[in-house]
């Protein structure tokens with residue numbers, strides 16, 4: 001294969017100085033000759049399939065990144081940006097980063113591998129033919145058999161963004177949020193929306209995206225009487241924005257009723273809520289249980305992220321963003337809240353981040369209670 005690779009490199013003779021700060025381990029190679037523009041433009045779908053991924057037509061599938069045993073497809077590629085994201089483990093990047101992670105190779109070897117396999121020179125098939133029998137059989141299968149359709153949901157940024165934009169907060173929702181102690185600025189900051197009429201919302205969404213697409217992002221699920229929009233009339237919508245995309249939506253009843261208090265897309269794993277709070281360089285960051293407490297923390301002037309759901313955990317990308325900061329954990333005043341805090345302290349200690357569990361002031365069972373006490377909104 002060396003001769004083929006040599007030929008390819010000769011044709012793409014753009015000198016490139018390794019960005020050593022981004023790609024650790026590449027420094028020893030110094031200046032290398034790769035056509036990085038062409039490498040980064042290799043369709044990420046082709047590369048992912050080459051690496052054994054089974055992807056749906058929409059570009060989603062089970063994550064195969066090392067260390068992540070994905071039960072529900074949480075891996076997603078975006079052809080518009082030619083990047084991948086795993087919404088469960090938080091892995092994300094471009095084609096080079098995908099190959100580096102999957103094959104455990106450094107920057108230079110990865111560029112060489114991508115050039116060999118996907119740019120000019122050797123065709124993938126002839127390359128496969130030179131592999132040992134067992135591996136060759138697997139690779140060929142991955143390339144030639146169409147991906148099996150997966151039925152668990154994956155986020156659909158476009159559909160989620162559209163739904164949020166077409167769900168304007170009305171006075172009932174605004175009044176409810178105000179009763180929780182949230183200011184108009186805070187409500188606008190979190191881009192809280194509100195579902196209008198459930199039936200009409202579903203009708204418009206189906207007309208725009210088609211039923212299959214709404215099913216695959218969890219906005220429509222099978223009910224007793226056929227397909228059903230997951231969010232009922234009047235529910236508040238809280239977007240979970242990751243790198244500028246609406247990656248998840250959680251809906252809340254706009255009143256103090258306790259039945260179906262929170263609803264979410266079907267079979268979709270929630271990412272961290274309010275991760276953009278970590279974009280700024282705050283030295284102390286709070287981690288809260290659930291959406292309401294994160295919004296409360298923001299209202300109280302504390303940058304906070306939130307974990308929702310029984311199996312919520314911090315993904316790698318979020319853990320990375322927490323490095324070098326002080327972390328305060330606000331769990332609810334109950335056994336589950338204590339477990340939440342203990343688990344996080346443990347997880348963060350593993351990456352050398354010290355976290356402390358914050359005790360809520362007396363008379364407050366959660367951060368929102370505390371906020372309302374401070375604002376004189378409780379009896």
Ligand SMILES: [Zn+2]
Pocket residue numbers: 063064065068070074075086087088089090091
């Ligand atoms: Zn993953």
